Structure formats: structure tokens, C-alpha cells
Amino acid sequence: xxxxxxxxxxxxxxxxxxxxxxxxxxxxxxxxxxxxxxxxxxxxxxxxxxxxxxxxxxxxxxxxxxxxxxxxxxxxxxxxxxxxxxxxxxxxxxxxxxxxxxxxxxxxxxxxxxxxxxxxxxxxxxxxxxxxxxxxxxxxxxxxxxxxxxxxxxxxxxxxxxxxxxxxxxxxxxxxxxxxxxxxxxxxxxxxxxxxxxxxxxxxxxxxxxxxxxxxxxxxxxxxxxxxxxxxxxxxxxxxxxxxxxxxxxxxxxxxxxxxxxxxxxxxxxxxxxxxxxxxxxxxxxxxxxxxxxxxxxxxxxxxxxxxxxxxxxxxxxxxxxxxxxxxxxxxxxxxxxxxxxxxxxxxxxxxxxxxxxxxxxxxxxxxxxxxxxxxxxxxxxxxxxxxxxxxxxxxxxxxxxxxxxxxxxxxxxxxxxxxxxxxxxxxxxxxxxxxxxxxxxxxxxxxxxxxxxxxxxxxxxxxxxxxxxxxxxxxxxxxxxxxxxxxxxxxxxxxxxxxxxxxxxxxxxxxxxxxxxxxxxxxxxxxxxxxxxxxxxxxxx
Amino acid sequence: xxxxxxxxxxxxxxxxxxxxxxxxxxxxxxxxxxxxxxxxxxxxxxxxxxxxxxxxxxxxxxxxxxxxxxxxxxxxxxxxxxxxxxxxxxxxxxxxxxxxxxxxxxxxxxxxxxxxxxxxxxxxxxxxxxxxxxxxxxxxxxxxxxxxxxxxxxxxxxxxxxxxxxxxx
Numbered sequence: 001x002x003x004x005x006x007x008x009x010x011x012x013x014x015x016x017x018x019x020x021x022x023x024x025x026x027x028x029x030x031x032x033x034x035x036x037x038x039x040x041x042x043x044x045x046x047x048x049x050x051x052x053x054x055x056x057x058x059x060x061x062x063x064x065x066x067x068x069x070x071x072x073x074x075x076x077x078x079x080x081x082x083x084x085x086x087x088x089x090x091x092x093x094x095x096x097x098x099x100x101x102x103x104x105x106x107x108x109x110x111x112x113x114x115x116x117x118x119x120x121x122x123x124x125x126x127x128x129x130x131x132x133x134x135x136x137x138x139x140x141x142x143x144x145x146x147x148x149x150x151x152x153x154x155x156x157x158x159x160x161x162x163x164x165x166x167x168x169x170x171x172x173x174x175x176x177x178x179x180x181x182x183x184x185x186x187x188x189x190x191x192x193x194x195x196x197x198x199x200x201x202x203x204x205x206x207x208x209x210x211x212x213x214x215x216x217x218x219x220x221x222x223x224x225x226x227x228x229x230x231x232x233x234x235x236x237x238x239x240x241x242x243x244x245x246x247x248x249x250x251x252x253x254x255x256x257x258x259x260x261x262x263x264x265x266x267x268x269x270x271x272x273x274x275x276x277x278x279x280x281x282x283x284x285x286x287x288x289x290x291x292x293x294x295x296x297x298x299x300x301x302x303x304x305x306x307x308x309x310x311x312x313x314x315x316x317x318x319x320x321x322x323x324x325x326x327x328x329x330x331x332x333x334x335x336x337x338x339x340x341x342x343x344x345x346x347x348x349x350x351x352x353x354x355x356x357x358x359x360x361x362x363x364x365x366x367x368x369x370x371x372x373x374x375x376x377x378x379x380x381x382x383x384x385x386x387x388x389x390x391x392x393x394x395x396x397x398x399x400x401x402x403x404x405x406x407x408x409x410x411x412x413x414x415x416x417x418x419x420x421x422x423x424x425x426x427x428x429x430x431x432x433x434x435x436x437x438x439x440x441x442x443x444x445x446x447x448x449x450x451x452x453x454x455x456x457x458x459x460x461x462x463x464x465x466x467x468x469x470x471x472x473x474x475x476x477x478x479x480x481x482x483x484x485x486x487x488x489x490x491x492x493x494x495x496x497x498x499x500x501x502x503x504x505x506x507x508x509x510x511x512x513x514x515x516x517x518x519x520x521x522x523x524x525x526x527x528x529x530x531x532x533x534x535x536x537x538x539x540x541x542x
Numbered sequence: 543x544x545x546x547x548x549x550x551x552x553x554x555x556x557x558x559x560x561x562x563x564x565x566x567x568x569x570x571x572x573x574x575x576x577x578x579x580x581x582x583x584x585x586x587x588x589x590x591x592x593x594x595x596x597x598x599x600x601x602x603x604x605x606x607x608x609x610x611x612x613x614x615x616x617x618x619x620x621x622x623x624x625x626x627x628x629x630x631x632x633x634x635x636x637x638x639x640x641x642x643x644x645x646x647x648x649x650x651x652x653x654x655x656x657x658x659x660x661x662x663x664x665x666x667x668x669x670x671x672x673x674x675x676x677x678x679x680x681x682x683x684x685x686x687x688x689x690x691x692x693x694x695x696x697x698x699x700x701x702x703x704x705x706x707x708x709x710x711x
Contacts, residue, residue, distance in 0.1 A: 044690055047676035055601060160698025166705060174709040199693040319707060325686035330696050369675035369685045379581040379645050379667065384589075384684070387675075391685050453709055 002028035002230070003537065005251050005266035007237050007281070010090025011519050012506040013272030014215030014223075015526040020270075021228035023534045028264060029220075030235040030253055032273070033087030036061045036206065036216065043208040044200060047368055060205065063087070063094050070236075072276070073414055073427035080428040081470040082276055086256075088233070089216025090274065091473065094204055096333060097184040097212050098359065098517040099139040101130050103150050105343065106514040113353045116304070116405050119511040120483045120492035127151060129524035137213035137523065138191040140331070142181030148339040148357075149180065156188045158335060159199070162328045164363040164395040165336045167317055171453040172338060176346065177446070179338050182359075185213035185520075186331040192218065201329025201366055212331075235262070237277075238423040239285040240269055240502065246289045248502040254421040261421070268501045268533060268542055272526065275475035275508035276411060280426040282479065282504075283413045293413075295496040301489050302412055304480055305428075306405035306513040308356075308472040309436045311465065313397045313447035314375060315456035320364075320393035328364030328392075336360060340515055342442065352438035356401035357515045358446070363395045375459040390457075397450065399443035402515045403469075404435050405477045430469040440466055474518050479508035494529035501542055505529050561597055564604035565611060570618050572634040574599050577621075578670040580641045588679040590670055598673030599666075610665075617662030624659060 003026040006016045017027045042050060042060040050060075065084040074080045085091045103123055110118045127150075134154045141155040158181035161169065172179040186197045197211045210217040223229040234256035241263065243249040248269040254261055271278040279302050285294035293301050338358035342350045362371065372394055373387045409431065413424040444463050451458050482488025485497035494509050496502040505526035507518050536542040563571050578590035578599065590596075603611045621644070622632040629640050636644075647655050648663035674680040681687040699705070 044692075046678075046681065046690055048678045048681065051598060051601065051676065159696050163699040163701060163704050166699045167707070170707065170709055199696040200690050202690050319704070325688065327689050327693065329689045329693070330698070335698070365685070365687065365689070368681055368687070370672050373671040373675055374668065377649065377651070379649055380642060381583055381585050384582050384585060388685060 002026050002266040004268045004270055005264060006270045006272060008272035009088050009220060010215050011092050011522050012526040014219035015523050016270045016272055016505055016530045017223040017229055018219040019527050019530040020534055021223040021226040025534055027229045029229060029231045030237055031088055031231055031233050032236045034233045035088040036093055038206060038208055041206040041208050043202045043205050070419060071425055073417060073425055075429050078429060078431055079468050080430050081468045083473045089214050092214040093206050093216060095519060097186055099183045099185045099520040100149060100516040101151050102514050102516055102521050103148055105148055109354060109512055115353055116512055117482045117487050120481055126524050129528045133520055133524045133527060137185040138187040139183055139185045140188045141183035144180040146339060159188060159330050161335045162330060162364045163320055164317060167319060167454055168336060171450045174453055175449060177338055178341050179336050182335050182337045184331055184333060187211050197331055199330055201332040203332035237281055238421060240294055242287050248499055271504045272506045274506050275478055278504055278506055278508050279411045279478040280413060284424055295489055295498040297498055298486055300487060302478050303407045303410045304405040304477040305409040305430055306403045306477045307474045308400040308513060308515060309403050309432055309440060310398060310400055310467040310472055311440060311443050313461055314459040315395050315451040316390040316393040317395055317454055317456050322389045323392045325365050326392060328366050334360035350442060352435045354402035355515055356399045356439060356443050359398045360396060365392050397447040400515050401439045401443055402513050405512055411478050476507045476510040476513045479504045480511050481509050482511060493532040494525060503529055503533060563600045566600045571596055573618055576634050577666050580645055581667055581670045582674045587684045590674045593674050593677035593679040595670050595673035599669045602669060614665060620658050620662060
């Protein structure tokens with residue numbers, strides 16, 4: 001019997017296994033897939049080479065889970081895009097790598113504006129874990145801390161801005177909109193035996209040199225090296241089974257290859273299967289003692305979904321027209337970031353709650369030129385010339401705004417619809433509200449203002465448009481932490497109020513989403529939770 | 543293109559041995575080839591025809607779902623009917639100027655043409671653009687792409703005139 005069963009091998013599960021095994025705890029990890037072999041990544045495969053290979057029947061590793069294999073339900077007319085990676089390292093194989101600390105602006109939001117429940121922790125509770133996580137993850141960035149974005153002292157040097165980003169900085173300076181160096185878990189220096197980033201810009205296809213943080217290279221091998229970690233691959237977890245005392249006793253899973261049902265026992269269970277799947281597992285873990293799902297006496301499990309709303313505005317900078325190709329690949333994503341600014345005293349008070357930051361991926365000649373061409377009207381030689389002229393001049397603005405957590409935005413399981421293992425499917429029911437729509441207007445206005453300041457050609461856009469819910473791939477709060485067991489599922493250490501030997505360490509534990517990308521916080525919180533867990537075990541309380 | 547040559551249509555280049563379409567039929571291949579070429583014509587760099595965009599379009603359609611595939615086929619038929627009405631010949635047999643004329647009608651905003659035709663043009667343009675700018679000719683010869691490769695160092699913007707540029711007051 002394992003000391004601890006960890007479900008999931010991504011940022012949260014990987015960290016749980018990493019930290020616990022360093023402390024001598026025996027861990028059994030259940031991974032829903034297998035290792036992705038980086039020898040077969042298509043990191044440097046150019047699009048036309050990829051076309052040729054595909055025609056010959058070759059294919060890159062399939063990172064994202066096919067919904068045909070594991071469907072999820074949505075209500076008619078309310079689509080939700082759920083991206084899942086089942087396999088060693090999970091989504092960290094292909095993640096966006098943006099690594100932003102949350103601050104007390106985020107942790108105290110509910111106290112200040114009254115929306116939702118308060119976080120049970122403050123920045124001071126996590127600060128030391130952010131320090132450790134940033135060092136482990138090799139985050140690069142500037143020394144431009146603020147009340148929004150604190151604590152940069154362990155960052156590697158940031159990459160230099162691209163041409164388009166230099167102009168964006170000038171526009172933001174003029175508008176008194178803050179702009180800082182981007183913070184990303186790309187190594188700009190050699191790190192933990194791995195070479196630094198080689199600036200090919202193709203991180204989304206998986207890194208062939210392991211030069212950005214991912215669980216498969218930077219957590220799990222180190223955990224395996226302790227001799228304390230065993231991994232079961234292709235183990236699709238269905239339920240947590242409880243004993244007569246209501247404690248987690250075993251984990252039921254199905255072998256993804258054979259469909260066979262299996263159970264494994266452990267003293268403690270740590271769930272890090274990503275927000276939606278951890279929630280699904282808990283909701284399906286029904287028993288006489290927990291008829292509405294495990295640890296769901298509060299009826300908060302599955303509720304309060306939140307994330308970020310995203311919109312996209314693109315333009316062409318006349319300053320860069322016709323300048324020809326420059327290599328703008330860099331660390332595969334923007335080198336600059338606009339942190340939240342709507343709360344600043346010199347800004348008009350917004351007519352909505354919370355805030356947004358702006359990211360800028362796809363600025364300059366980072367893509368094939370099709371992105372530019374799709375934005376331009378017409379055809380023929382003049383069209384072709386217009387594309388070439390604007391190719392180096394593309395700038396893209398991507399505001400991410402905090403979506404408020406609402407009880408009616410929720411995950412449930414449908415007993416009448418089963419997956420291939422006979423386990424009820426999850427249903428995700430999410431819609432944005434007035435607060436998001438008002439924030440969206442401010443997001444679009446800000447993007448326009450920045451582009452107008454530069455005299456840019458703005459690609460026409462629909463002001464009512466935003467990405468489908470789920471698109472940020474930052475799902476939160478369906479298993480939220482809080483002080484009060486009546487309004488939350490977990491305590492301040494990601495431990496279930498109602499089941500003391502069960503911890504949930506992925507994004508579902510967040511009390512609110514903030515406007516920031518969550519992985520750095522997930523790693524920090526999983527580290528903190530498993531420190532607590534190991535100490536409780538050592539003291540004989542678990 | 544010189545006017546005298548404007549109706550001269552060399553055959554679709556054959557590469558990768560004997561390429562055979564998987565979805566498109568032979569006359570459709572020809573139509574798609576010339577549609578893509580009129581959208582992104584040969585200039586001082588190759589156009590869509592030499593970039594083998596028709597092969598890309600066929601591959602995408604063959605790999606894709608049946609609905610869009612059949613709509614595409616219906617769009618090709620619509621185009622030939624419309625060209626028959628306007629010019630008495632199917633699209634692939636028209637002179638370049640006439641081909642441009644029907645594309646101008648379909649791409650002008652608002653267009654006086656039927657929505658089926660306007661939508662089809664949008665789809666052909668989307669596929670042609672994707673195919674051309676991801677081809678070796680489109681990426682490297684036309685746009686000079688040299689990325690997605692190993693760099694020991696990333697210098698960022700090294701243009702003094704960009705750093706000294708000022709927002710106009």
C-alpha cells in the first residue's frame with residue numbers, strides 16, 4: 001500500500017510527487033496516459049515539412065485528448081472548450097509558460113468587493129513557495145514588481161523585446177498603462193542540467209531540449225530518482241472509494257488500454273487531475289455517507305466555476321511596413337506584459353469588478369503570414385504585396401479578464417450518460433455575465449487606444465465577440481478552498497473539510513481566478529499543501 | 543503578366559512523383575489550381591500554382607469532415623455555372639482577366655453575387671492563403687522566413703530608429 005496516491009502527473013500532481021518523495025514518502029502516481037517521447041516531437045518541423053510528413057502518414061505526438069474517447073456534455077447553445085492532456089506531464093508539455101504571481105490584490109478581492117468568498121490564505125502564506133517555484137521552474141522576467149505582480153528576485157533575465165513590442169511599450173508609456181517584461185518559465189540560462197531556450201518559438205509543439213518547465217522533465221524524473229515513486233500509466237481514475245469512517249481508502253481506475261477495472265489503496269489521496277477531471281472524479285465518488293459526491297456536504301463541489309474571458313485585437317504598425325523579415329520567434333510568446341491597471345488611483349473607477357491584464361503573443365513575423373493574409377481583403381498581386389508589406393508589422397493584443405465565480409456556473413455528472421468504462425460523463429454549464437461583458441468593453445477600448453496611439457491599422461473586429469468559455473484553459477473553483485466548510489470544499493492547505501486524508505491540489509482549489517495565468521500558483525500551492533501533508537503524516541495525524 | 547500570355551495556362555505541375563488527388567476530381571483540380579493562382583498569383587516570386595496549393599487544398603478537404611467537403615464541391619459547381627452565365631465557359635477555361643472579374647464580384651463588399659458564391663470565395667481564399675503561406679515558396683521565397691530554428695541568442699529589436707521613435711504629441 002502506498003503512503004500517498006497522487007492522481008495526475010501535470011503541474012500539481014507532478015509537484016505533489018516531487019515534494020513528497022524528496023521527504024521520503026512513498027508515492028503511487030496514477031497517470032491517465034503514457035510518456036510523450038520528445039525524440040518524436042515536431043518542434044522544428046516547418047509547416048511545409050509537416051504537410052509532407054502528414055501526407056506520408058506520419059503524425060506528431062497527440063497531446064490533446066480526443067473528446068471522442070472521453071466526451072463531456074454541454075447544454076444546447078452553451079459551448080465549452082475543454083483542453084485535456086492525458087499523459088506524463090499533462091498540459092505542462094505544451095503550456096503557455098506565463099508565470100505570474102498572484103498578489104494580495106487577488107487574495108483579498110472578495111473582502112474588498114464582496115463577490116464570492118474570501119481566500120483562506122494571503123500572499124504572505126504563499127510568498128516563500130513562489131520563491132521556490134520560480135527557482136525550480138526557471139522563470140524569466142524583469143525587476144519590475146508592483147502591487148499586482150510582486151516578488152521577482154529569483155527570475156532569470158528576460159529576453160529582449162521584439163520591434164513591435166518596443167512600439168507597444170511606447171504607446172503604453174504615453175497612455176500611462178504599465179508594461180513590464182513578460183514572466184515565463186523558459187530558461188534563459190542553463191538550468192538543472194538542461195540547456196537554455198534556443199529561441200525557436202515552437203514551444204506549443206513540445207520542447208525538444210526540455211528548456212521550459214514541464215512536469216515530465218523537471219519534476220517526475222527527480223521524484224523517480226528517489227526510488228520512492230511508482231507510476232501506473234494509462235490509469236483513468238473514476239472514483240475515490242471511502243471506508244466505513246468516511247476516509248478515502250482506495251482509488252478506482254480503468255486501464256485505458258484494456259478497459260479493466262482496478263483499485264489501489266493508499267493512506268492519503270492527492271488529486272491533481274486538472275480542475276474539471278478532479279471535480280468529475282469527486283462528483284462520481286458517491287456513497288451512502290456522501291450521496292452528492294465526495295466531500296460535498298456543502299453542495300459547493302462543482303459550483304462556482306471561474307476562469308478568464310479572452311478577446312483578441314490585431315493591428316499593423318505602419319512604422320514596420322515593408323521592413324522585411326526579422327526573426328521574431330524568441331521564447332514563443334510575448335516578451336512583455338501589461339499587468340492589471342484598472343484599480344490604479346489615476347484611473348476612472350470601472351463599472352465592473354476585478355480586472356484584466358494584456359498579453360501579446362504573435363507579434364511580428366512569428367507565423368506563416370497566413371495570419372496577416374486572413375486579415376486583408378481582396379486578391380491578386382496587390383493582395384500578395386499587401387501581405388508582404390504587413391508581415392513584419394503585425395501586433396496582437398490578448399486581454400485576459402477575471403471571470404467572477406457564480407454558483408450556477410457548474411460541473412455536474414449525468415447518471416444517464418456513461419463513458420466507455422460505464423462511468424457517468426461530466427456536464428459543464430458555463431456562461432459569462434454582465435460583469436464580463438462590461439469588462440470586455442474596457443478590454444476592447446484599451447486595445448484600440450494602444451493601437452490608435454501608434455497610428456496602427458486595426459483589423460476589424462466584433463465588439464460583442466469573445467472566446468468560448470474554457471478557451472483560456474484556466475479552470476478554477478469547482479472545489480474551492482475557504483475557511484468555512486459550509487461555503488467551501490477544501491481548507492487553506494487544499495485538504496478536504498469533510499475527508500481529512502484527501503487533498504485536491506490543482507486549479508479547482510482556487511477560491512477565485514484572478515486575471516493571471518495560474519500554473520505558477522498551482523505549483524506553489526501544491527508544494528505548500530504537500531509540505532503540510534508530509535508534516536501531518538510525520539506527526540501521526542494522517 | 544503580359545496580356546498575350548494571359549490566357550496561356552500551363553499544365554498543373556506534377557511533383558512528388560505522380561500526385562493523385564484524394565478528394566477533388568480532375569476538372570476540379572484544375573479549377574482550384576487557377577482559383578488559388580488568381581488569389582495569389584506569380585509575381586517576382588512563385589504564385590499558388592507553383593507552390594502546389596491545389597495539393598494542399600485537396601489534402602485538407604480529404605482529411606476534413608464531409609459537410610465542408612461537399613459544400614466546397616457545390617461551390618465549385620456554382621462557380622462554373624456562374625461563369626457559364628457570365629462568360630459562356632467554366633472558370634478554368636476563362637482568360638485571367640475574366641477570372642479576376644468574377645473574383646472581384648465575389649470579393650467586393652457588399653457583393654451583388656449570391657451568398658453561396660460569396661461564401662465559397664471566402665473558403666477558397668482561406669484555404670489558398672493557408673496553403674500558400676505555409677508552402678516553402680510562400681514562407682521562404684515570398685516572405686523570407688528563417689525562423690523556427692536554433693538561435694544561440696535572441697537579440698530582439700536592434701533598430702535604433704525604433705527605440706528613438708516618439709509618439710506624436
